[in-house]
Amino acid sequence: MKLQFVYLYRNLARNPRRTLLTCAAVALPITVFVLSMAVVDGFNQFLDNSTRQLRLAVTHKTSIVNPLPEGHRRKIEALDPTGRRLLAVCGLRYIGGQREDDPTPLSTLAVDADTFAACFPEQRLTAEELELWNRDRQAIIIGRGTAGDMGWKVGDRVTIMPSVPPYQPLEFHVVSTAEKAEDFVTNWCRRDYLEEVLKEAGALEGMVTFFFVKCAGKADLDHYRAEIDRQFTGSLDETKCQDEKTFMNEFITQQFDLPTNLSILAGMTVFVAIMAAANTMSMNFRDRANEVATLKSLGFGGGFAFGLIQSESLLLCAIGGAVGALAPYVAFTFTPLRDFTIPLIQTLIIMPGTCLKAMLIAMAIGVLAAVWPSWQAFRMKVVVALRQFE
Amino acid sequence: MNDPEQYVGLPLYYNWRNLLARRLSTALTFTVVAVLVAVLAVLLSFAAGIRASLTASGSALNVMVLQTGATAESTSIVNPDEVGRLIQTPGIASDAIGQPLLSQELCVQTSIPRRGQAGALANVAVRGVDPAAFSVHDEVRIIEGRLPAAAALEIIVGKAAADRFQRLDIGDTVELGRAGNRFYKVVGIFAAGGGALESEIWAPRTILSDSYDRRFVSSVVMRIQGAGFAEEAISYVRGSAVRLNARLESDYYIELTSKTRQIVTLTTILIAIMAVGAVFAVANTMYAAVDGRRREIAMLRTIGFARRSIVVSFMIESLSVCVVACLFGLALSLLINGSRRDFLSDTTWTVLAYDLRITPGIVLAALGLATSVGVVGGLAPALRASRTRIIEALRKS
Numbered sequence: 001m002k003l004q005f006v007y008l009y010r011n012l013a014r015n016p017r018r019t020l021l022t023c024a025a026v027a028l029p030i031t032v033f034v035l036s037m038a039v040v041d042g043f044n045q046f047l048d049n050s051t052r053q054l055r056l057a058v059t060h061k062t063s064i065v066n067p068l069p070e071g072h073r074r075k076i077e078a079l080d081p082t083g084r085r086l087l088a089v090c091g092l093r094y095i096g097g098q099r100e101d102d103p104t105p106l107s108t109l110a111v112d113a114d115t116f117a118a119c120f121p122e123q124r125l126t127a128e129e130l131e132l133w134n135r136d137r138q139a140i141i142i143g144r145g146t147a148g149d150m151g152w153k154v155g156d157r158v159t160i161m162p163s164v165p166p167y168q169p170l171e172f173h174v175v176s177t178a179e180k181a182e183d184f185v186t187n188w189c190r191r192d193y194l195e196e197v198l199k200e201a202g203a204l205e206g207m208v209t210f211f212f213v214k215c216a217g218k219a220d221l222d223h224y225r226a227e228i229d230r231q232f233t234g235s236l237d238e239t240k241c242q243d244e245k246t247f248m249n250e251f252i253t254q255q256f257d258l259p260t261n262l263s264i265l266a267g268m269t270v271f272v273a274i275m276a277a278a279n280t281m282s283m284n285f286r287d288r289a290n291e292v293a294t295l296k297s298l299g300f301g302g303g304f305a306f307g308l309i310q311s312e313s314l315l316l317c318a319i320g321g322a323v324g325a326l327a328p329y330v331a332f333t334f335t336p337l338r339d340f341t342i343p344l345i346q347t348l349i350i351m352p353g354t355c356l357k358a359m360l361i362a363m364a365i366g367v368l369a370a371v372w373p374s375w376q377a378f379r380m381k382v383v384v385a386l387r388q389f390e
Numbered sequence: 391m392n393d394p395e396q397y398v399g400l401p402l403y404y405n406w407r408n409l410l411a412r413r414l415s416t417a418l419t420f421t422v423v424a425v426l427v428a429v430l431a432v433l434l435s436f437a438a439g440i441r442a443s444l445t446a447s448g449s450a451l452n453v454m455v456l457q458t459g460a461t462a463e464s465t466s467i468v469n470p471d472e473v474g475r476l477i478q479t480p481g482i483a484s485d486a487i488g489q490p491l492l493s494q495e496l497c498v499q500t501s502i503p504r505r506g507q508a509g510a511l512a513n514v515a516v517r518g519v520d521p522a523a524f525s526v527h528d529e530v531r532i533i534e535g536r537l538p539a540a541a542a543l544e545i546i547v548g549k550a551a552a553d554r555f556q557r558l559d560i561g562d563t564v565e566l567g568r569a570g571n572r573f574y575k576v577v578g579i580f581a582a583g584g585g586a587l588e589s590e591i592w593a594p595r596t597i598l599s600d601s602y603d604r605r606f607v608s609s610v611v612m613r614i615q616g617a618g619f620a621e622e623a624i625s626y627v628r629g630s631a632v633r634l635n636a637r638l639e640s641d642y643y644i645e646l647t648s649k650t651r652q653i654v655t656l657t658t659i660l661i662a663i664m665a666v667g668a669v670f671a672v673a674n675t676m677y678a679a680v681d682g683r684r685r686e687i688a689m690l691r692t693i694g695f696a697r698r699s700i701v702v703s704f705m706i707e708s709l710s711v712c713v714v715a716c717l718f719g720l721a722l723s724l725l726i727n728g729s730r731r732d733f734l735s736d737t738t739w740t741v742l743a744y745d746l747r748i749t750p751g752i753v754l755a756a757l758g759l760a761t762s763v764g765v766v767g768g769l770a771p772a773l774r775a776s777r778t779r780i781i782e783a784l785r786k787s
Contacts, residue, residue, distance in 0.1 A: 021674040025422075028667030032660055062570045063499040063513055065464060065739050066602075096461065105461070165467055167459035203467070236569050253510060254734035254741060265429065269664060272425050276671040279418035283678045 004308060011284070011312055018280060023320040025276035026362060029269035030324025034358045036266040038328070038350045040259045043252055045349075049182065050244035053122065054221050057247035058211040058228055061238035067093075067207035068237050073112070076213060079227055085220040088118035091208035093191055095170075096163035099150065106146065108160060109209075110191040113137075119214045123188070124180035132175035137193040140172035145184040147177040160187075166201035170194070212244070270361060273317075277369035281313045285373035289380070296382045305377035313370030314363055321362020325355040400695065400703040409707060412679065419675045420715040423763060426661070426668045427719030427756045432726060433657040434755065435746040439731065443744040444647045447585030448639035452526060453479075453623050455610040458635045462738040463497040463608040464515075468634065473610055475632045481619025482612050485525055491613035493526040495519055496595050498602050499740055500566055502555045504732075512555055512732060515590045515740035516545075516566060518598030518607075526613045530587060535560045535578030538594050546578035548588035550743035554732055564591065567601035586643060589732065589743040611639060646737055665763055672767025676708050680775040688780045697776035704775050708768025709761065716760030723748055 012019045058076070060066035073089050080086040095108040117123070117130055123141065125133065133139045140160075142152050152158055156174045161167075172189055191208070198205040213228070215221045221243055228241040242250075252259065285292075292305050329350045331337045340348050409416045448454070455476060460466035473494055483491045496518035501511040524530055524537075538544035545564060552558045562576045574593060582588045599605070614623050620638060627636035680687070687700055732743040 017677060018674060021670045021677070025667050025670040025674060028663050028670070032663050032667075035660070035663075062566070062568070063501050065499040065513065066568065096465070161459050163459060163461045164465045165457075167457050238569060250511065251734065254512060254732075255736070265433075265660065268425055268429050272422050272664065272667065275418045275421045275425070276667065276674070279415055279422075279671060280674060282414045282418070283674075287678075287682075 004304070004311070007308060008311055008315065011288075011308075012315065018283070019316065022277060022280040022316050023323065025280075026273045026317050026320030026365060027324035027327070029273040029276070030321050030358050030362050031328050032269040033266045033273075033361065034325050034328045034350060034354055035348075036262040036269070037354050037357070038332070038348055040262050040266075041351055041354055042348060043259045047245045047249060047252075049122075050248050053244055054215045054217065055119070055244040056213040056215065056221060056225055056228065056241050057244050058213060058239050058241050059209075059247075061229075061240045064210065067209055068211065068239065070206045070208050072208075072232065072237070072239070073211060075231055076211065076228055079224065079231060085216050086213060086224060087216055088115040088214040090115040090119035090212050090214075091191060092210055092212065093194060093207070094164060094209045095160070095189070095194070097160040097170075098163070100159055100161050100169060102150075104149070105163075106160060106187060107143075107185055108140075108162070108187040108189060110189050110194040113139075113190040113192060116188065119212050120188075122182050123178055125176060125178075129176040133190075136173055136175065137190055137196070138171060138173050139175040140187055140189040141176040141178050142174050142187050143181070143183060143185045144177045144179055146187060147174070153177065165203035166197050168197070168201060170197060213241075270365065273320075273362070274365050274368050277313060277317050277320075277365050278372070280316065281309065281370045281373045284312065285309060285376060290386075292377050292380055293382050293386050296380060297386060302378040302380075305380065306374045309374035309377050310367065310370045313374075314366040317362045317366030317369065318359065321359045321365070324362065325358040329355050400690070400699055402706065405703060405707045405710065408679065408683070409711065412675075412682075415675050415678065416711060419672055419711055420718070422668050422671045423712050423715035423760055424719035424722065426664050426763070427716045427760055428722045429664065430657070430661045430759060431720055431723035431748055431752050431756050432746070433653070433661070434752045435723065435726065435748050436731070437653040437657070438747045438749045438752060439744040440653075440733065440742065441647050442747055442749075443584060443586055443588075443742060444643045445640075446583050447587060447643040448641075449527075449529070449613075450617060450620070450638055450640045451483075451614055452639035453612045453614055453620065453627070453636050454639040454642050455612065455627055455632075456608075456635045458633060460635065462735075463495070464499065464738050464740065466497075466608045467606045468494075468608065468610055469606050472632065472634060473607065476610055476612065476627065476634075478631070479612060479623050479626050481614045481616075481623045483615045485522070489522070491522060491525050493519060493523040493611045494595060494607040495523065495609050495611060496599055496602075496604055496606075497608040497740075498566075498598065498604070500564070500570075500591070502558070502564070505554060505556050512741040513734060513739060514551060514555060515738070516598065517587075517590050517592050518595035519592050520595050523592075523611075526611050527582065527587065529583040529585065530580050532578045533581045535576075538577055538592075540594065541597060542594070543572055543574045543597060544577045545574045545591050545593045546580050547576055548590045548592075548743075549579055549581045550588040550730065550732075551591060552579050553730055554589075554741075554743045558591070566593070566598070568603050572601040584745075586646075586742050589741060646735060646742075661759070665759060668763045669767040672708060672712065672763055673771060675711075676704065676768050676771035677774070679707065680704065680771045683775075684778055685784065687775050687778045688782075688784045691778065691780050692784070700776040700778075701772045704772035705765070705768050708772070709764040712760040712764030712767075713757070716756055719760075720748070720753060720756055 060068050070091050073091050076089045090112045093110040095110055097106045097108045117125055152174055154174050154177060158174060159169045159171050161169055195205050225241045229239055232239045332348055332350045456466040457468055477490050485491055498516045499513050500516055502514045504510045504512050547558045558576055560576050563573045566572050566574050614620055624636040627634050726746050727748045728745050730743055730745055732741045734741050
């Protein structure tokens with residue numbers, strides 16, 4: 001065994017340039033694999049978080065863009081008069097918007113002030129922030145990322161030009177920058193203030209883009225998903241009720257279906273890494289065919305030769321895999337790249353599990369890449385090989 | 391060959407034989423570069439397809455009017471009194487009977503299942519139009535069936551929408567309206583020069599307004615007499631007489647192409663990392679080739695081939711593998727050329743169907759990438775080969 005380790009080390013050190021190039025040729029596709037899978041994991045985690053929130057999304061049956069009357073809220077609440085199973089119903093109206101002098105699009109939603117905190121507990125508002133929110137109709141919670149980009153802070157008066165009616169500047173008072181919220185992009189303002197402005201402007205009022213319904217448990221989620229739709233069957237504004245995960249997933253799959261496409265890309269990168277590693281191992285075997293023949297003639301068996309080539313390939317790819325997996329982990333955890341944002345999943349978090357998976361894949365690449373050369377070594381006929389000895 | 395540094399090229403046959411002598415190694419390097427090029431081409435074809443579809447949309451002779459502050463037709467409300475003021479717009483073109491070419495359009499959306507994907511719904515745009523729309527959007531023409539009859543619950547469907555979404559063939563019925571209880575019959579399929587309008591469903595505006603209980607339009611598109619009238623017309627609409635937002639229709643669609651910039655950025659980052667990996671793979675192969683042919687190189691130098699000839703020869707080898715692999719990768723990517731996809735615009739909140747396109751620009755980008763990989767990966771080994779010490783290498787033989 002000791003001989004095998006010494007031989008392995010010597011082989012890798014014998015051609016350091018080749019060792020280095022092979023490690024790099026494996027490491028870089030593994031980096032792409034880790035980045036792609038981190039985005040896919042981010043989407044999955046985002047969807048899992050949505051599942052954990054036990055919320056239903058209620059939209060218009062015909063299309064998400066068609067609004068629903070705000071009166072639907074009372075009818076949904078009436079499905080559980082005790083309020084034990086349907087904890088909160090919150091109407092949301094899309095505002096979008098931008099600053100008056102800056103075309104950067106904002107993500108702003110007007111929400112029912114009284115049920116917002118109960119329906120979206122992941123916003124983690126402090127008691128003080130909540131009090132300001134309840135007291136001031138012009139209150140707005142700015143996502144901390146947006147606040148940083150726009151230079152807004154608590155106490156500021158900010159003006160947003162909505163992308164929808166009433167198409168006139170709306171003035172808000174920043175009461176929070178959602179320091180502990182998972183979502184750090186979206187801004188939340190009060191719908192009663194928006195309704196007041198819509199009324200003054202003579203625009204269509206009393207409509208919401210969708211409702212979010214917070215349920216007490218999984219069973220309630222399943223029960224009310226059907227119950228809410230049944231409640232509005234036959235009405236002018238029928239609803240389509242989905243759990244939040246399904247609702248969000250519809251958006252994701254319609255926008256290039258990034259998780260599927262990135263998974264395909266990750267598969268391709270693994271294939272590229274296999275090809276690169278197989279190339280090296282075939283070159284190594286060809287260069288050392290004489291040595292393998294000599295070893296066999298000295299009495300070492302086919303298994304020894306097989307194991308030698310397999311372990312060399314495994315080690316090379318494991319080193320490449322470790323570098324390729326750890327480089328993005330370090331970059332996106334400890335450098336300014338950690339602030340890099342992607343729509344919906346927001347920060348790109350490289351999970352240790354993803355790195356571990358990538359390293360295991362790199363080792364599998366090593367095994368696969370050496371299958372042919374090691375089999376050749378195993379089956380090598382000593383006499384034939386030595387005859388070719390130069 | 392008296393001058394030792396005189397350049398005399400090695401025959402290409404020599405390079406070809408050398409590549410064949412290391413078949414497996416050549417094939418594996420070839421595969422790495424071919425996959426890299428195919429991935430690059432496929433990723434860029436998404437952006438090219440969307441860009442081609444959007445830039446083919448809209449005319450530079452049309453002025454599109456939205457409500458001030460609205461970023462897209464789906465969030466715009468233009469009231470009838472505002473439409474009335476637009477008739478006075480300077481430079482507006484007229485039809486044969488002197489009516490201003492002004493198309494009032496109502497945009498709503500409906501969810502329609504995609505073909506071949508059970509349960510996957512797409513948010514498809516439904517545009518309510520008057521007959522004037524066909525003069526203003528003169529690229530729109532019926533390719534199958536007929537136009538909707540006046541005051542009938544009938545629709546025509548864009549070619550891309552009919553291909554991509556279910557139940558949009560002629561004779562099918564689509565449920566539209568605020569309550570989804572108006573049954574519109576598909577009576578025609580239209581083309582729009584490959585532009586975004588081909589992803590839409592068109593219905594008579596008054597009937598659609600009634601179905602959705604809408605008393606306004608989303609946008610107004612005006613045909614102007616010539617490109618020279620555009621500035622004046624836009625200023626008029628933005629000015630105190632109308633106070634709406636106007637821009638060239640072509641500019642509106644070009645602004646929607648911003649999504650493609652994200653795809654190109656993502657593609658560039660991922661491909662750059664993969665390309666560096668490919669450079670290492672090529673360099674590895676070429677170093678192995680140099681190491682294995684040291685005596686051969688020394689012999690070539692002895693019989694008078696200059697260092698430059700050796701460098702060029704190895705570069706030809708490296709480049710040939712990469713360029714041929716590139717052509718193979720491009721041929722692979724052509725398999726998806728023209729296949730139809732769609733995406734949900736986060737500006738309009740409707741889906742845009744587009745064809746994946748392998749454009750000449752993508753071919754050039756792929757060739758550029760493969761050439762760079764070949765040059766960068768092959769240069770260091772080629773230089774190493776040219777510096778082979780003749781006596782030392784020959785002594786080893």
